[in-house]
Amino acid sequence: MIRILHAEDQGMVRDALGRLLNLEPDLEVVAQASTGDEILPAALRTLPDVALLDIELPGLDGLNATAALRDALPACRVLILTTFGRPGYLRRAVEAGASGFLVKDGPVDQLAAAIRRVVAGERVIDPALAISALSAGPSPLSARERDVLIAAADGATISDIARRLHLSEGTVRNYLSAAIGKTGARNRTEATRIATANGWL
16 A cells, blocks of 8 residues: 655645545555645654645745655655646756656546656656756756845845845845846846746745
8 A cells, every 4th residue: 555645735625636546446645734844744653655745835835845855754755746837846846856746737547657656666757847847947046046036025125135134235136136137037026927937936
């Protein structure tokens, strides 16, 4: 029996998918989480073979939860299942240690097959997304430029960002300017939008 931890913040989707997976003769959902912060404690308690994670979760996101799971339970495979099929998310998921990445619009039997394949040691990636990720290339943003854009996303002022990230205002301006240039944007709002659309944030 393949033991599954499933993390999804939408209760109806989480319950429905859990019921469908439990109908498979060799699959059992042993834990469910509605926030990213619940994933690691639930995994340590139930020791799943596979963690099926959404990316956008309250608290810890699915990508950071993937890295935490791979450190704490290296035998647990991670399969990302998300609405957001963005090339940057795929790259970051693979870098964090995910064994698979699928978008939610596929059939349940395809998901069940993907779970079996990652447990067998294979890597399973949505083919169309893999092609997009190869053509898009890696994120042009440095880690600090990414941090500054994330901090700027809610309309924070330069001084707010500087305080939040413990940087000088001049350094924040430099990082924002670099991020705007690298994304080909006209301003920081557009740079944030472009980076978000590509899954770089």
